[in-house]
Amino acid sequence: MSLLVEAGLRRVLAEPATSDSPTADLPPLPTWNGGKELIDISNRGLLYKVMEEE
Numbered sequence: 001m002s003l004l005v006e007a008g009l010r011r012v013l014a015e016p017a018t019s020d021s022p023t024a025d026l027p028p029l030p031t032w033n034g035g036k037e038l039i040d041i042s043n044r045g046l047l048y049k050v051m052e053e054e
Contacts, residue, residue: 039046
């Protein structure tokens with residue numbers, strides 16, 4: 001079953017987008033500035049402390 005799904009996805013993704021395809025008229029995805037990280041997530045102690053506070 002997974003081979004069938006993979007083959008179908010490869011076929012659909014390999015086709016160039018045409019003007020009548022539903023994805024041809026999609027607007028670009030939004031972008032935003034998420035700011036700077038507030039903590040170092042590699043510091044588990046601090047990460048767990050912050051997670052418990054919220």
